Amino acid sequence: MKNIETDILVIGAGSGGLSVAAGAAQMGARVVLLEGHKMGGDCLNYGCVPSKALIAAGKSAHAQAHASRFGVADVVPDVDYGAVMQHVQDVIATIAPNDSVERFKGLGVKVIQEYGAFISGSEVQAGEVVITARRIVIATGSSPLVPPIPGLDTVPYLTNETLFDLRERPEHLLIVGGGPIGMEMAQAHRRLGCAVTVIEGAKALLNDDPETAAIVLDALRGEGVEIAEDALASEIRGTAGAIEVETRDGRVFKGSHLLMAVGRKSNVDRLNLTAAGIETTKRGIKVDERLKTTNSRVYAIGDVAGGLQFTHVAGYHAGIIIRSAVLGLPAKAKTSHIPWATYTAPELAQVGLTEAEAREKHGARLEVVRHEYTENDRAIAERKTAGLIKVMVVRGRPVGASIVGAQAGELINLWALALANDMKMSQIAAMVAPYPTLGEVNKRAAGAYFSPRLFDSVWVKRAVRAVQRWLP
Incomplete structure (x- = not known):
């Protein structure tokens, strides 16, 4: 077993973790960064970047089909779904070097490509290495929440982590969840030629202002997206290419593919937080306004901290950590301006x-x-x-x-x-x-x-x- 001592240990190489690691290392701190999966985290590989690339493709197709209002003839776009998904991967590949192991090693960060788990309040084991750190930053992000809907475990389904692996266009995409991810992917796929049905247990875009959200929902319905609200999924059945979602009120929606987009869960399972005396809540790791956990040596930032789940929030949190854990200055996080x-x-x-x-x-x-x-x-x-x-x-x-x-x-x-x-x-x-x-x-x-x-x-x-x- 190899032992390493460092000033700052960052667990997770998503947006927030990378920002802390880069900033701390460039300011002269000794930094170790752990990542057991992909550098760049969810945002680069499964979230913000690929979804916006897909939306851009849908926008291009939509423009071709609706050009006559500018005096240009409408044409039916010839969508090559496989090529669209290759465009998505090309965008990821273009941005990936900014988040790469090589770049961060060049900044002076020691990168260990293993998952980490606490073995004490100041020690984390990653593979065959034990890291002892003066300060530890947990930036492990979140993953798709898959609710225990009866029958779901017997049916093939997609999440944002697998959606961009598709190469054949879904004939009819069923989306369970009417939040931002669900609505963005609904419109993009509709514009790329798929039939789309969104099944939402409450109200679509529930966390936004109802008046402004209604304008978005009207626009999506006008493009042919079916949006079923107050439709709580109670059973899912079928096989690949023929899936049915039945709701509590007896409605049945049929499609070829199923995307689960009902929310996110914080990634804490691998961390062995009890060994470090770190408490959690239903939403994630418990933190105070300084982003400190119940272990004063340990901070949690971004999605795993259980607050607003946006990439830019993780980046904002990283700035708080740089001030506090690296520079020793007072810094508190707030949400009113996010x-x-x-x-x-x-x-x-x-x-x-x-x-x-x-x-x-x-x-x-x-x-x-x-x-x-x-x-x-x-x-x-x-x-x-x-x-x-x-x-x-x-x-x-x-x-x-x-x-x-x-x-x-x-x-x-x-x-x-x-x-x-x-x-x-x-x-x-x-x-x-x-x-x-x-x-x-x-x-x-x-x-x-x-x-x-x-x-x-x-x-x-x-x-x-x-x-x-x-x-x-």
């Missing part, structure tokens, strides 16, 4: 409080300002007018923003900046946006906050008339 987006068409994005959450928290102090995409000249020119922005404002400061429409995932960045820095609506209104851009919807939303104060105020009108009388 944005998220669903990359359907139209896109759906959120930061801070939704309208319902803001009304519950702030009551009569809340003002909601809106601006429709139908009033944006760039959206009109590109025929992408389905959408709106609404900003929740309390005493002149935004506390949340919901956007649905083209490039909503890009537009939400401004409001994430505003919330992170406690900015005022007047600062947003002072921005000059180039014309014509979709970004003008942000400025117009800020303007909508001030319009009634300027144009509907009796006092303003009186003041203007007085000024006009005195001006030479």
Whole structure:
């Protein structure tokens, strides 16, 4: 058995773990990184990267089939599903070197390609190596949650970890789960020529603002995606190519392939956390606001910490760890400024409080300002007018923003900046946006906050008339 001592031990080479390892090593700390599976984790290999590559292929096919509104003849796209999936793999391969063992060794990180398990509060065994570390960061991420639905264990099914291995296009894809993953994959596959049915036990896109989510769901239904809500799967049966999902109310949905997209579970099973005195919750590892576990030497970041499960959250957490565990500076994580987006068409994005959450928290102090995409000249020119922005404002400061429409995932960045820095609506209104851009919807939303104060105020009108009388 070989023994290694280090300053920082990172368990998991996904987005968060890689960021901690790279930052700590470049600042001079001794770093050991453990990864028993693929470098880059879920995001690179099974999540953000391949799904967005597939969505891009679907967007291209959809554009061919809907070009006549621009004066260009519609054509039926000739989709080679195998070639589409090769495009997905090419994208992964292009990005992979950034997350590779070679790159991190070049940064000074000792990379061990084994799973790790605690044997004490400061020691982790990985294969034939025992690592003793001053600080340990658990960044093992999450995996697809597969619920114990009767019959599921007898039927071939896909998750996001196996979906991108397909090379033949599904004739009819059944998707159990109407969250972001389910809806993104539903639209992408529909645009690539598959029949698609989404089966959701509650409401689709439940965690988003209902008004903005409804616009997305209407768009998907308009493209031919069947979305069954309040349809809790109670039994699954069939064989490859002929699968049936029966719901609690007796509905039966038939398809050729089944994708399970009902959520995620934290990857903690291999870690032997009890040996290190680390407690867990139903969602993942228990952490405080500094991301410390119940073992003061050990941190948990990203999905495994049981909070918001987004790649950019793992990256944000990594920055907290660099400040705290590497530089010894005080640092605490918060969630009020964390944005998220669903990359359907139209896109759906959120930061801070939704309208319902803001009304519950702030009551009569809340003002909601809106601006429709139908009033944006760039959206009109590109025929992408389905959408709106609404900003929740309390005493002149935004506390949340919901956007649905083209490039909503890009537009939400401004409001994430505003919330992170406690900015005022007047600062947003002072921005000059180039014309014509979709970004003008942000400025117009800020303007909508001030319009009634300027144009509907009796006092303003009186003041203007007085000024006009005195001006030479």
